C-alpha cells in the first residue's frame with residue numbers, strides 16, 4: 358500500500374514539474390515569437406525606406422547631371438524633403454505596429470492620400486507605356502493610419518508597375534463605398550500570378566523576382582505584400598487577390614468604417 362501512495366505522490370510531483378516546464382516553454386516561445394516579429398518588422402522598415410529612398414536618389418542623380426535645370430533641382434529637393442518625412446513617419450509607425458500599440462487612425466480623403474503616393478514615386482508611368490486610370494470618388498473617405506495605408510498603396514502600385522514594365526499596360530485604381538466598408542482595388546494588366554504561387558504571396562520573404570531569372574530582372578525582397586497584409590490586419594480589414602497568368606492581377610482591400618466599432 359505504502360508503495361502505491363508513494364507512486365501516486367511521485368506521479369503528482371512529476372506532473373507538477375512538467376506543468377511548470379510547460380509554462381516556462383510557453384513563455385519562452387512567446388518571447389521568441391516577439392523577437393521573430395521584431396526581426397520581420399525590421400526588414401519591412403528597411404524595405405519601405407528603400408521604396409522611399411530610390412526616387413530621392415534617382416532625382417538627385419538627374420539634377421546633378423543637369424546642373425542648369427533649376428526646375429529639376431527644385432523637384433529633386435522637394436522629393437527628398439517629402440520622402441524623408443515619410444520615411445521617418447513610417448519607421449515610427451511600424452515600430453508601434455510591432456509592439457502592438459494602437460495607432461492613431463483618422464478619417465482621410467482617399468484621393469488625397471493616393472495623390473501624395475504618386476508624388477513620392479520615381480518615374481512618370483507614361484514613359485514606361487503604362488496608363489494610369491484612377492476612379493475614386495472625390496469625397497470618399499477612409500478610416501486609416503494615413504502613412505501606413507499610403508505605404509500599402511505604394512507597394513501595390515510598385516508591384517503593378519514592375520509587372521508591366523516590359524510590355525506596358527493599364528494600372529486601374531478604383532474605390533467604392535460598400536455600406537460597412539470602403540473597397541479599394543488595384544488592378545494591372547501585367548504577367549499575372551501562377552495559381553501555385555497565389556497561396557504564398559502574402560508570406561514574408563516570398564518572391565518570384567530572382568534577379569536575372571525573373572522577367573523584370575529584379576531581385577525581390579518578398580516583403581511588400583507581407584507588409585500590406587500586416588497593415589490591413591491592424592486596420593481590421595481584409596486584403597485579397599484575383600489573378601490569371603498573362604492577364605493581370607487585381608488586389609482588393611476592404612477597410613471597415615469607424616461606426617462598425619473598429620476604431
Ligand SMILES: Nc1ncnc2c1ncn2[C@@H]1O[C@H](COP(=O)(O)OP(=O)(O)O)[C@@H](O)[C@H]1O
Nearest residue numbers: 516517520558564565566577578579580581582
Ligand atoms: N501585381 C503583381 N503581378 C504579378 N505578380 C505579383 C504582383 N504583385 C505581387 N506579385 C507576386 O507576389 C510576390 C511577392 O510580392 P512582394 O511581397 O511585393 O515582394 P517582391 O515584389 O519583393 O517580390 C512577387 O514576387 C510576385 O511573384
Ligand SMILES: [Mg+2]
Nearest residue numbers: 512516581582
Ligand atoms: Mg513588391
